Amino acid sequence: MIFESHKLIRFAHCDPAGIVFYPRYAELCNEVVEDWFREGLGVDFHEFHEERRLGFPTVRLEMEFLTPSRYGDVLAFRLGIARLGKSSMELSIEACRGEQIRLRIKLKTVLVSLDTLRPRVIDDFWRKTLLPYVQGGEAA
Structure with missing residues (x-):
């Protein structure tokens, strides 16, 4: 399954x-991840952070800029999980206008306790919630 979120490129986004x-x-990538948690996973960031005391901080971010985007463009950000590990996941995100890919993002995050800031194993609840978004069946 792929999660999709549309973002309007605003004047403030441009140089x-x-x-x-x-x-x-x-x-924008962080907004898409927040949207995915709320709309795709059914847990908003406030609940995830404040009530469950969990976080998925970024430990690696790669961006490939393919074609410039301009003020007024509406981009479809498409998110899937490229790899789901024991305590980490690698997200694959593409930003497209129509069928043209403008940007590719690889985002690696690690599940941590916000109380200890130490990694946690992705438990059965989260694994079941995340598995539908795993692309190509790569889950540890």
Whole structure:
């Protein structure tokens, strides 16, 4: 399964050249992950962090910029899990306008306790919740 979230490229996302300023893509990526938790996984970030005391901080971020995006473009961000490990997952995110891929993102996160900031094993509840998004069946 792929989660999809649409984002309007706003004036504030752009640099003086009129294209998306690359750090803004990291912010949009984080918005997409938040959207996925709320809409796809059924747990919003507030509940995940404040009530469950869990986090999935980023430990690696790779971005490949294929074609510039401009103010007014609406991009479809498509998210899937490329790899689900014992305590980590690697997300694969593409930002597209129509069928044209503008950006590819690889995002590795690790499940941690917010109380100890130590990694936690992805338990049965989270594994069952995440498995539908695993692409190609790669889960440890």
